[in-house]
Amino acid sequence: MGCGGGCVLKSPGTFEILAVDPDTHARRGRLWTAHGPVETPVFMPVGTQATVKGMSPADLETVGASIILGNTYHLFIRPGMSIMETMGGLHRFMGWTRPILTDSGGFQVFSLAALRKVKPEGVEFNSHIDGNRIFLGPVEAMAAQRTLGSDIAMAFDECPPYPCSYDYACQAVDRTLSWAACCVRQDRAPGQLVFGIQQGGAYADLRARCTRELTAMGFDGYAVGGVSVGEPDDVLKMAVKAGCEGLPWDRPRYLMGVGGMGQMVDAVSEGIDMFDCVMPTRLARNGTAFTAQGRYPVKAGEYKSDPRPIEEGCECMACKRFSRAYIRHLLNVGEMLGVHLLTVHNLHRYMQYMEQMRRSLETGDFKAFREAHGAGRAT
Numbered sequence: 001m002g003c004g005g006g007c008v009l010k011s012p013g014t015f016e017i018l019a020v021d022p023d024t025h026a027r028r029g030r031l032w033t034a035h036g037p038v039e040t041p042v043f044m045p046v047g048t049q050a051t052v053k054g055m056s057p058a059d060l061e062t063v064g065a066s067i068i069l070g071n072t073y074h075l076f077i078r079p080g081m082s083i084m085e086t087m088g089g090l091h092r093f094m095g096w097t098r099p100i101l102t103d104s105g106g107f108q109v110f111s112l113a114a115l116r117k118v119k120p121e122g123v124e125f126n127s128h129i130d131g132n133r134i135f136l137g138p139v140e141a142m143a144a145q146r147t148l149g150s151d152i153a154m155a156f157d158e159c160p161p162y163p164c165s166y167d168y169a170c171q172a173v174d175r176t177l178s179w180a181a182c183c184v185r186q187d188r189a190p191g192q193l194v195f196g197i198q199q200g201g202a203y204a205d206l207r208a209r210c211t212r213e214l215t216a217m218g219f220d221g222y223a224v225g226g227v228s229v230g231e232p233d234d235v236l237k238m239a240v241k242a243g244c245e246g247l248p249w250d251r252p253r254y255l256m257g258v259g260g261m262g263q264m265v266d267a268v269s270e271g272i273d274m275f276d277c278v279m280p281t282r283l284a285r286n287g288t289a290f291t292a293q294g295r296y297p298v299k300a301g302e303y304k305s306d307p308r309p310i311e312e313g314c315e316c317m318a319c320k321r322f323s324r325a326y327i328r329h330l331l332n333v334g335e336m337l338g339v340h341l342l343t344v345h346n347l348h349r350y351m352q353y354m355e356q357m358r359r360s361l362e363t364g365d366f367k368a369f370r371e372a373h374g375a376g377r378a379t
Contacts, residue, residue, distance in 0.1 A: 034191030073105030089149030
């Protein structure tokens, strides 16, 4: 049930629920943006600095990526918003014509920046690149995302570390809600959607409070944040379950930074629609391939004369033309093509996985899909 050429164009922010699994909270949807529809559940490749590492826009289209992620913090620092404005925004700058979601930069401010000084109106910090003093808050983050012209802008938030005390998590929720209220009042780029980010760490009551207050602000969608920060699986599952409870059924839900295949299908069963993660591209740079049976190190010696493709039966360009032996050779001698081919394959595998999950929801076979692919199985 892809959109194809038969869809009637709808206004940005329209979220259609096309199928629902009767036994879980999983749903098959379609989110309309200013640059076209996004079929959900969806995985968004991470293009932190106006590029998905090792991939051109044409490569991304070929593997089936419908939406990618950019990062406001990194683009705010380099190349800077004056250049981005001169170049006509992020789509034109990077030659990508499909939807883009931009993170607000809050996670990076609290994880990368040194010597932070948190104020009611935002955070003053030292750049991780050159040490220059910079200020970023909800007003600045939304202005930057307006200049970037992303289809989905994320509210500026505070992502607490794991573990953290209840008091710290409570203060982070207070700041997140205050900044969210500011973000929702800011001007937007034409057709730009804004998602609020739920925080609360490992504390379900704080997440519930954050949900109540965020939904009262009327965002276009909602993210479950504060995960993939080192927490164990049981805390992640709690955060997802608690994070989805109370969120509007008719708005898209985004689980930030989670990309394990088993984790994603389990999160979809709780009602999550959108994901992003650096895992498929980062592990490609480390020589790891994802397959339907799991992942393995292509650089291992056992593949030095292996004539098989990365994954037998795969239709990606790398598998149709090249052997494991060749790609292993490229990786071992430091040739850029090796990382490129492995990245092509890994992202193709992710896009195929999400397409199969969507199809299982359309056909009523999601239970079988989850049993085959849930956490603890192929990742």
